[in-house]
Amino acid sequence: MRVLIVDDSVVIRKILADTLAEDSEIQVVGTASDGHIALAKIAQLNPDLVTLDVEMPVMNGLETLAEVRKLYPKLPVIMFSTLTERGASATLDALALGASDYATKPSNTGSPEVAIESIRHELIPKIKALCAAHVRKPLPIPAMRPAPRPRILAHPRIEIVAIGTSTGGPNALAEVFPGIPKDFPVPIVTVQHMPPVFTRLLAERLASKSAIPVEEGTVEAELAPGHAWIAPGNFHMVVKRTGLRRRLDLNQDAPENSCRPAVDVLFRSVAAAYGPNALGVVMTGMGADGVIGSQAIRDAGGEVIIQDEASSVVWGMPGLVHAAGQEDGVYALKQLAPEITRRVLESRASKVSAGVPATATLEPPRR
Numbered sequence: 001m002r003v004l005i006v007d008d009s010v011v012i013r014k015i016l017a018d019t020l021a022e023d024s025e026i027q028v029v030g031t032a033s034d035g036h037i038a039l040a041k042i043a044q045l046n047p048d049l050v051t052l053d054v055e056m057p058v059m060n061g062l063e064t065l066a067e068v069r070k071l072y073p074k075l076p077v078i079m080f081s082t083l084t085e086r087g088a089s090a091t092l093d094a095l096a097l098g099a100s101d102y103a104t105k106p107s108n109t110g111s112p113e114v115a116i117e118s119i120r121h122e123l124i125p126k127i128k129a130l131c132a133a134h135v136r137k138p139l140p141i142p143a144m145r146p147a148p149r150p151r152i153l154a155h156p157r158i159e160i161v162a163i164g165t166s167t168g169g170p171n172a173l174a175e176v177f178p179g180i181p182k183d184f185p186v187p188i189v190t191v192q193h194m195p196p197v198f199t200r201l202l203a204e205r206l207a208s209k210s211a212i213p214v215e216e217g218t219v220e221a222e223l224a225p226g227h228a229w230i231a232p233g234n235f236h237m238v239v240k241r242t243g244l245r246r247r248l249d250l251n252q253d254a255p256e257n258s259c260r261p262a263v264d265v266l267f268r269s270v271a272a273a274y275g276p277n278a279l280g281v282v283m284t285g286m287g288a289d290g291v292i293g294s295q296a297i298r299d300a301g302g303e304v305i306i307q308d309e310a311s312s313v314v315w316g317m318p319g320l321v322h323a324a325g326q327e328d329g330v331y332a333l334k335q336l337a338p339e340i341t342r343r344v345l346e347s348r349a350s351k352v353s354a355g356v357p358a359t360a361t362l363e364p365p366r367r
Contacts, residue, residue: 001131004047005031006038006064007080008056012105015112016051019119026127035059039067042075048131049076051123053105054090062093069098076100076130078123088198092205095170100130100313104195121258129167129286129314156301158347159277160186160223160239160246161340162270164263164293166193166285168313170202172333173283174209177228179337182211186344188228189217189239189248189270191263193285196233203230221248231261238269246273257289263317267293276301279343281336282321284312291317294326303343305329307336 003026005016010033017028029045032038034056042050050068054061061079068077079094079102081087091102103123165172169192180188192202200216206228207214217229217237223246231237235250256262263282267290270278280297282290284307294304304327306318311333321327331339 001026001127002029002045002048003027003127004029004038004041004045004050006033006035006050006056006061007031007053008033009053012053012080015115016119016123019116020124020127023124026124035061035064035067038064039071042068042072047075048134049078049127051078051080051103051127052094052099053080054082054087054094062090062097065094065097065099073098074134076134078103078126078130080105083195083197085197085201088195088201091198092170092201096174101126101167125286126167129316133312133314155347156276158186158279158344160270160274161188161279161281161344162267162297163188163190163281163283164267164285164290164317165191165283166259166287166289166314166317168284169193172307172313173202173206175333176283176337176340177206177210177212177214179341180210180212180228181341182226184212184226184341184344185348186225187223187246188212189223189231189237189266190228191231191237191261191266191289193259193261193289194233199230199233206230217248217250219248219250223247231266234260236261236265238265239273240269241273257287259287259289263290264293264296268296271296271300271302274300274302278302279340280304281306281340282318282327283307283333283336284314285317286314287316288320289317291320291324291326294321295324298326298328303328305331305336305339305343308332 005013007013013031020026020028029047030041032041036059052061077099079091079099081091081102082105203214203216212226214228216232238249239246240249256264267280278297280294297304306321306327308330309315
């Protein structure tokens with residue numbers, strides 16, 4: 001996997017190059033200190049992936065990315081950004097411009113050991129996942145799916161939509177949320193793997209493009225129809241039920257699947273709070289987060305749909321849900337908002353037409 005490192009910091013270029021070179025599957029083919037040099041080296045070296053700093057002299061990361069996308073529309077690019085408001089905003093701009101993913105940048109003044117561990121645990125897996133997706137390598141999943149267990153679906157009213165996503169998720173959510181109608185009759189809760197500050201800015205950007213309100217989740221927020229919440233970075237977000245009310249709660253329990261927030265944590269809580277009245281949606285992302293949570297939703301009688309491979313940046317999370325036989329439908333990104341809306345509205349219309357009060361929660365039919 002041939003990687004070009006673009007960063008104006010000599011220290012960061014050295015740490016990145018040395019750490020990546022320790023992995024036998026990765027070859028650092030070159031470095032560049034600004035965007036102009038980077039564009040010339042991409043043409044010379046033909047890398048499989050570029051790591052690109054956001055803030056650089058001469059030609060910054062966003063300007064460079066825009067040129068890269070014109071010349072090399074499919075070349076994977078990982079942005080390197082700081083854990084600051086400015087860095088988060090620039091990263092979201094970069095993702096909107098077509099960056100494949102991002103990684104948080106080690107500090108020049110921080111411990112080299114911490115920086116190296118961050119590169120090993122955060123950046124290297126992303127490089128491998130994006131390079132594998134770029135060349136269409138097969139996923140490391142079983143060739144044969146387990147035989148699906150027979151399910152007697154009561155098709156109860158959907159009372160909540162729970163979404164999980166990671167790599168490629170911000171752009172995917174920016175496609176889905178604007179397609180949700182203003183009078184959407186149920187709440188939406190979402191986990192997007194992102195650090196603090198990033199999730200708040202993501203929620204604000206989604207809200208600016210959507211007919212429904214979108215905000216970062218807070219403790220004791222009462223779930224309401226036609227409203228969406230994004231789990232805040234570094235906190236698990238869960239749904240808890242008190243009588244007929246459902247509210248959000250946050251915690252900093254141990255990460256799951258190396259993630260906090262984790263999709264599995266949210267999905268399990270949704271299954272516990274809503275039983276069969278939940279629709280789970282697993283979208284583009286690397287790793288296995290969401291598989292166990294999807295099973296929990298389906299075991300409770302709910303349904304799960306996933307994004308297809310062709311429209312995913314990385315078909316890790318939805319691909320593994322598919323491999324485990326835990327999905328009820330596979331859809332392209334452009335189909336997800338219409339499909340979510342259709343399932344929610346039809347589940348509720350059929351119950352009303354059958355004479356069930358709009359506030360009732362259906363139980364599976366008895367035999």
